Amino acid sequence: MKATDELKKEHRAVKTAMAILDTICQRIEGEQSFETEHLDQLLEFIRVFTDTCHHGKEEDILFPALEAAGVPKEAGPIMVMLQEHETMRGYIRGFAEALDQYKDGDESAVDQIVENVRAYLQWLESHIDKEENILFSIADVHLDAEMQEALYQEFEELEEQRIGRGVHEQFHEVLHTLKDIYLENNTNNGETKLNASVIPPRERHPKIFQQFEALAPGESFILVNDHDPKPLFYQFQMEREGQFSWDYLQNGPEEWQVRIGKAEQV
Numbered sequence: 001m002k003a004t005d006e007l008k009k010e011h012r013a014v015k016t017a018m019a020i021l022d023t024i025c026q027r028i029e030g031e032q033s034f035e036t037e038h039l040d041q042l043l044e045f046i047r048v049f050t051d052t053c054h055h056g057k058e059e060d061i062l063f064p065a066l067e068a069a070g071v072p073k074e075a076g077p078i079m080v081m082l083q084e085h086e087t088m089r090g091y092i093r094g095f096a097e098a099l100d101q102y103k104d105g106d107e108s109a110v111d112q113i114v115e116n117v118r119a120y121l122q123w124l125e126s127h128i129d130k131e132e133n134i135l136f137s138i139a140d141v142h143l144d145a146e147m148q149e150a151l152y153q154e155f156e157e158l159e160e161q162r163i164g165r166g167v168h169e170q171f172h173e174v175l176h177t178l179k180d181i182y183l184e185n186n187t188n189n190g191e192t193k194l195n196a197s198v199i200p201p202r203e204r205h206p207k208i209f210q211q212f213e214a215l216a217p218g219e220s221f222i223l224v225n226d227h228d229p230k231p232l233f234y235q236f237q238m239e240r241e242g243q244f245s246w247d248y249l250q251n252g253p254e255e256w257q258v259r260i261g262k263a264e265q266v
């Protein structure tokens with residue numbers, strides 16, 4: 001396994017957690033119910049899975065290997081990534097404090113929860129974009145296959161030392177449960193159904209792309225809409241050419257359903 005591929009794989013799980021957090025923020029803003037326990041679980045996920053483990057692998061293994069391979073640390077993408085990790089840690093602390101206050105009975109602390117979580121999500125979204133489109137491409141140029149494999153082995157060791165064996169898998173299970181609650185109307189084969197007609201127009205395409213990003217290669221979701229989502233198809237063609245599949249399951253006249261899939265090899 002290539003070290004950078006492993007990090008990208010982890011980004012998929014991180015993005016699922018982000019989509020769940022985003023949904024909970026929307027629920028809070030819409031004054032709908034939410035479970036404090038789920039926020040506890042997500043806080044644990046972003047602290048342990050995302051920060052300790054994933055950012056730990058980047059900071060303590062990948063970035064030093066890149067420096068050793070001649071990528072400058074100061075004034076370059078590595079420095080920016082390190083600074084962003086720190087910025088995000090600030091928002092995680094803000095989220096944790098607000099959640100504690102809320103649990104202590106201060107209901108007004110929900111505003112602070114949403115504010116910190118939203119800021120965190122915004123930073124993380126662009127952070128992952130930069131890593132996948134800039135830093136990991138640099139890494140793929142500077143690190144040969146043998147080095148990538150060696151780093152991947154180091155990742156495994158770091159994970160076992162810092163969070164312990166099997167914990168990573170437990171997080172995936174928690175995420176799966178929360179995904180069922182917040183993100184999906186499950187179809188028979190476990191595909192997510194996303195009803196675009198209930199999403200405000202301005203957020204519609206970003207939400208759908210977010211859903212697409214959270215898919216693993218080979219996975220799909222079903223988009224439901226009250227009109228033919230052709231403009232979306234054109235946007236996919238322009239922005240994700242060769243990376244997606246598009247199959248009409250129902251083609252009007254009142255409802256449209258499209259299975260949107262992510263290609264096996266992207």
Ligand SMILES: [Fe+2]
Nearest residue numbers: 055058081131
């Ligand atoms: Fe990072």
Ligand SMILES: [Fe+2]
Nearest residue numbers: 007054058131
């Ligand atoms: Fe990352």
